[in-house]
Amino acid sequence: MSYLVVLIPITILMGAIGLAAFFWSLRSGQYEDLNGAAERVLMDEDSE
Amino acid sequence: MSCCEPANARSFLENASEVSGLREEIRLTSRDLGDGLRQTVLSVPDIHCGACIASVERALKKVEGVESARVNLSTKRVTVNWRDSDGPAPDLIAELAGAGHASHLFAAAQESRDPALTGLIKALAVAGFCSMNIMMLSLSVWSGADEQARYAFHLVSAALALPAILYSGRIFYASAWSALRHGRSNMDVPISIGVLLAFALSVYDTFQNAPHAYFDASTSLLFFLLIGRTLDHLMRQRARSAVSALARLSPSGATVIADNGAKDYIALSDIRPGMRMIVAAGERVPVDGIVSDGRSELDCALVSGESQWKPATVGTLAQAGVMNLANPLVLTATARAEDSFLAEMVRLMEAAEGGRARYRRLADRASSLYSPVVHAVAALSLFGWLYATGDWHLSITIAIAVLIVTCPCALGLAVPIVQVVAARRLFESGIMVKDGSALERLAEADSVIFDKTGTLTSGKPRLVNTDTIPAEVLAIAVAMARLSRHPVSSAIAAGYQGDAAALPVLDSVEEIHGLGVEARMKGDVYRLGRPAWASGEKAADPGAASMSSSVLSRNGEVLATFLITDRLRDGARDTVAALRQRGLAIEILSGDAPAAVSGVAAEVGIDDFAPDMLPAGKVDHIRALQASGRKVLMVGDGLNDAPALSAAHVSMAPATAVDIGRNAADFVFLHDNLRAVDTALNISLRAGALIRQNFVLAIGYNVIVVPVAIAGHVTPLLAAIAMSMSSVLVVANALRLGRPAKRGTVPARPAPASGEPR
Numbered sequence: 001m002s003y004l005v006v007l008i009p010i011t012i013l014m015g016a017i018g019l020a021a022f023f024w025s026l027r028s029g030q031y032e033d034l035n036g037a038a039e040r041v042l043m044d045e046d047s048e
Numbered sequence: 049m050s051c052c053e054p055a056n057a058r059s060f061l062e063n064a065s066e067v068s069g070l071r072e073e074i075r076l077t078s079r080d081l082g083d084g085l086r087q088t089v090l091s092v093p094d095i096h097c098g099a100c101i102a103s104v105e106r107a108l109k110k111v112e113g114v115e116s117a118r119v120n121l122s123t124k125r126v127t128v129n130w131r132d133s134d135g136p137a138p139d140l141i142a143e144l145a146g147a148g149h150a151s152h153l154f155a156a157a158q159e160s161r162d163p164a165l166t167g168l169i170k171a172l173a174v175a176g177f178c179s180m181n182i183m184m185l186s187l188s189v190w191s192g193a194d195e196q197a198r199y200a201f202h203l204v205s206a207a208l209a210l211p212a213i214l215y216s217g218r219i220f221y222a223s224a225w226s227a228l229r230h231g232r233s234n235m236d237v238p239i240s241i242g243v244l245l246a247f248a249l250s251v252y253d254t255f256q257n258a259p260h261a262y263f264d265a266s267t268s269l270l271f272f273l274l275i276g277r278t279l280d281h282l283m284r285q286r287a288r289s290a291v292s293a294l295a296r297l298s299p300s301g302a303t304v305i306a307d308n309g310a311k312d313y314i315a316l317s318d319i320r321p322g323m324r325m326i327v328a329a330g331e332r333v334p335v336d337g338i339v340s341d342g343r344s345e346l347d348c349a350l351v352s353g354e355s356q357w358k359p360a361t362v363g364t365l366a367q368a369g370v371m372n373l374a375n376p377l378v379l380t381a382t383a384r385a386e387d388s389f390l391a392e393m394v395r396l397m398e399a400a401e402g403g404r405a406r407y408r409r410l411a412d413r414a415s416s417l418y419s420p421v422v423h424a425v426a427a428l429s430l431f432g433w434l435y436a437t438g439d440w441h442l443s444i445t446i447a448i449a450v451l452i453v454t455c456p457c458a459l460g461l462a463v464p465i466v467q468v469v470a471a472r473r474l475f476e477s478g479i480m481v482k483d484g485s486a487l488e489r490l491a492e493a494d495s496v497i498f499d500k501t502g503t504l505t506s507g508k509p510r511l512v513n514t515d516t517i518p519a520e521v522l523a524i525a526v527a528m529a530r531l532s533r534h535p536v537s538s539a540i541a542a543g544y545q546g547d548a549a550a551l552p553v554l555d556s557v558e559e560i561h562g563l564g565v566e567a568r569m570k571g572d573v574y575r576l577g578r579p580a581w582a583s584g585e586k587a588a589d590p591g592a593a594s595m596s597s598s599v600l601s602r603n604g605e606v607l608a609t610f611l612i613t614d615r616l617r618d619g620a621r622d623t624v625a626a627l628r629q630r631g632l633a634i635e636i637l638s639g640d641a642p643a644a645v646s647g648v649a650a651e652v653g654i655d656d657f658a659p660d661m662l663p664a665g666k667v668d669h670i671r672a673l674q675a676s677g678r679k680v681l682m683v684g685d686g687l688n689d690a691p692a693l694s695a696a697h698v699s700m701a702p703a704t705a706v707d708i709g710r711n712a713a714d715f716v717f718l719h720d721n722l723r724a725v726d727t728a729l730n731i732s733l734r735a736g737a738l739i740r741q742n743f744v745l746a747i748g749y750n751v752i753v754v755p756v757a758i759a760g761h762v763t764p765l766l767a768a769i770a771m772s773m774s775s776v777l778v779v780a781n782a783l784r785l786g787r788p789a790k791r792g793t794v795p796a797r798p799a800p801a802s803g804e805p806r
Contacts, residue, residue, distance in 0.1 A: 004197065011184075019173060038100065040098065
């Protein structure tokens with residue numbers, strides 16, 4: 001029983017961190033331009 | 049040609065350099081970010097790849113005053129932040145045109161982010177997180193946890209369910225509450241009751257240390273329903289943003305000449321009757337006005353459906369939306385923006401709102417039948433069990449099981465998933481659908497009404513007799529035509545396939561207003577233009593000449609006659625034949641002259657046509673048809689069609705239509721090919737069949753499971769499995785639409801250079 005008291009909170013905490021990360025990425029606009037992100041990764045940094 | 053090479057760069061460049069007041073318009077539509085920074089959003093429809101992103105951003109960052117530029121490839125927009133100085137706004141559009149990208153200002157009022165979608169996705173994420181974790185705990189309870197662990201697991205589940213019930217459920221409670229307040233019931237009412245009751249009872253059971261709790265059922269119900277809701281929203285939003293990415297046709301302001309001669313660019317709403325405004329060639333008239341200076345030709349095709357260009361001299365009345373073709377005009381405004389022709393059309397449209405307002409979506413009709421049945425069955429099983437056993441707890445448990453099992457999980461997914469897949473298929477064929485109910489309405493259509501100019505015809509004049517003109521004569525004409533912006537000249541220039549460097553060099557060129565182009569080369573005088581003028585007769589009245597022919601002469605001697613006509617749209621004849629084969633009645637309603645309409649009607653093979661129709665006449669005609677029980681599909685593009693588009697049961701417009709027409713239409717097709725009408729009809733019919741199949745699946749599932757639930761044998765495990773299974777089945781069935789049909793579809797034509805969504 002006692003191991004559950006440790007493990008279940010850890011599981012849920014990990015899930016919650018994932019959820020928080022998703023919310024953060026949503027808020028910081030990472031889903032605004034999915035097609036553009038795919039192209040930008042191939043672009044050189046501006047050489048000018 | 050690579051995708052980054054816009055086909056229309058040349059013509060656009062010329063347009064952009066001519067448009068006066070554009071820089072003021074940039075300032076007018078920009079948003080103040082504070083600190084002297086302003087933000088402008090430009091729509092650049094031809095961005096397609098990484099190289100386009102780089103070239104657009106590089107071009108904009110070079111402009112003085114621009115702080116940052118960021119392209120969004122998905123929405124094909126670029127957001128530019130620029131520093132406001134006392135001078136005019138940076139000429140972003142001209143800079144982009146220089147880099148070969150056509151762009152237009154994006155209205156400031158349109159928000160690029162969609163708060164409703166973000167809310168739905170957040171709710172979906174919370175519901176997904178909670179339901180998955182609860183499911184994991186439930187699995188251990190089902191596989192036989194001891195009593196102490198079960199109690200702990202139920203407590204944790206309750207804690208996990210709370211955010212899903214409170215946060216994700218809000219969307220349903222709000223909708224259910226607003227329906228109940230208006231004395232109606234919708235699908236969200238049984239959902240809300242089921243979810244809330246199941247949660248409350250589960251909490252009670254947890255503290256009673258009962259063997260079962262329903263946390264998993266109530267949260268996964270929310271999760272599945274939110275998927276359907278989000279898909280539905282996503283589809284509508286995508287279509288809307290794709291439509292607004294197309295070029296705006298009405299200007300947001302006009303250049304006005306003040307009494308002291310100063311020119312000022314002011315917003316459309318500030319224009320008062322009596323003001324004098326300048327309309328450059330290639331611009332549309334912003335408000336109704338009378339020409340007070342200048343001489344030009346007006347293209348009224350989008351306004352009245354007339355294909356013939358109207359000459360404009362001092363005293364001519366020009367309606368808002370008419371395009372000025374040849375020379376700059378000074379107009380005296382006769383009406384304010386809200387009283388002009390455009391606003392008149394809007395009022396007619398509002399009055400015309402016909403079939404659509406009365407139409408109830410299939411899902412709503414289904415739920416209005418379904419939710420009373422669900423309530424009745426749940427209430428009956430509650431009282432039935434109470435009467436039979438007298439056990440309150442058992443009766444409520446069974447009633448909740450019935451509510452959850454019958455909850456229209458599959459039903460809620462059945463319609464949106466099919467519509468999303470159908471909308472995707474339409475997107476691939478270059479057709480955008482505004483909202484799901486349009487697909488249902490299109491499937492019902494039994495008559496089609498076409499507008500002529502710009503719909504059955506391409507609306508762009510073309511040179512038809514290139515073959516009969518000697519090459520060297522054509523070269524001279526093209527060399528002259530290239531320098532003029534008149535549509536006939538553009539048509540002649542576009543008819544030339546050869547190398548621009550091989551064209552003869554002209555010594556001098558002069559454009560004679562309303563008549564044509566005069567050039568001198570090696571001592572000879574060449575004239576390209578109206579037949580009477582070019583062949584040396586004294587300048588004729590420009591109104592008498594026809595647009596359909598243009599003459600090239602040397603020193604008054606005719607060298608060649610160029611025949612120019614408005615060509616039929618590609619696939620027009622095939623489409624009419626295909627529609628007729630489907631058994632639809634087909635008609636043409638046009639604002640053009642009888643001769644022009646009957647010619648086109650004979651060419652595409654339509655027997656019923658009505659020329660000289662006024663906008664209100666079109667609406668009356670459609671109303672009369674609908675009153676006799678017909679469901680009309682209206683296909684049109686002009687301002688004069690807009691009221692008819694909103695009066696019809698369902699409507700379609702080409703991407704070249706005026707914005708007001710595009711907004712009124714349910715479908716917008718991007719390709720030039722009229723085949724899109726048949727393709728859309730085909731997909732909507734198949735979508736309708738799939739939706740009915742999905743209803744049968746979802747209801748069939750309920751018919752099997754509900755008796756089991758009423759008998760009291762549905763455990764949470766069984767409810768969860770059955771619910772997921774039916775949803776998966778419905779989704780899998782909908783995906784069948786994603787595959788091309790075995791027959792009856794046309795291969796999609798390659799995309800045009802611009803405006804194609806991906």
